[in-house]
Amino acid sequence: MLRRSWLAAASAVFCILTVLVVLAPYMAPYGSFAHLDGSAGYVDNGWPGHGPAGLLYLLGDVFCHQEWDRSYVLNGSQMPVCIRDVGILVGLAVGFAACLLLDRRLSDRRYAVVGVCLVAVMVAEWTMEGIVGDMPVPRLLSGVSCGVGASLFLSWLLYWDNKNDVPE
Numbered sequence: 001m002l003r004r005s006w007l008a009a010a011s012a013v014f015c016i017l018t019v020l021v022v023l024a025p026y027m028a029p030y031g032s033f034a035h036l037d038g039s040a041g042y043v044d045n046g047w048p049g050h051g052p053a054g055l056l057y058l059l060g061d062v063f064c065h066q067e068w069d070r071s072y073v074l075n076g077s078q079m080p081v082c083i084r085d086v087g088i089l090v091g092l093a094v095g096f097a098a099c100l101l102l103d104r105r106l107s108d109r110r111y112a113v114v115g116v117c118l119v120a121v122m123v124a125e126w127t128m129e130g131i132v133g134d135m136p137v138p139r140l141l142s143g144v145s146c147g148v149g150a151s152l153f154l155s156w157l158l159y160w161d162n163k164n165d166v167p168e
Helices: 002-027 051-063 083-107 109-132 136-159
Strands: none
Touching: 002 051, 002 083, 002 136, 083 109, 083 136, 109 136
C-alpha cells in the first residue's frame, strides 16, 4: 500500500506542477516574462514582485535555460521552462499515473529496460539536434518519452525486490 501511495503522490505532484507551469504566463500581465535566456543551475533573472508566477519562473530559472526560441509563448510570455522540459513534466505526470494502474507488475525487470530505452530517446534527440537543428515537435515528444521512461524506471525501483535477483 505504501508503494501505491508514493506513486499517487508523485503523480499528483507532477500533474499539479504541469498545470501550474502552463498557467504561470497567465498569472501576470501580458508579456511580463519574455526573453529570459540564461543558464540552468543558477538564477539569471530577478523574480521578486511577481507573486506565485515569480516562484514558478524562479524554479524554471534554476532548472532550465529558458531560451526564448525554445519555449512556448502564452499570454505574450514564455513559459517558465522550455519545450523539452514541458514534455518531461507531462511525461512524468502521465507516466506515474500509468504506473498506478500497473501496480505490482512493476517489479518485472522489463519495465526498467523500457524506462531506460524511453529516456535514451531524449538523449538521441538531443544528440541529433546538433546535426539537424532545433525542431520543437521532436523536442516535446522526446521530453514526454523521457518523462514516461523516468517514471517507469523510478517506479520499478520502488517495486524492485533485490532478494529475488540474488542467487543463493
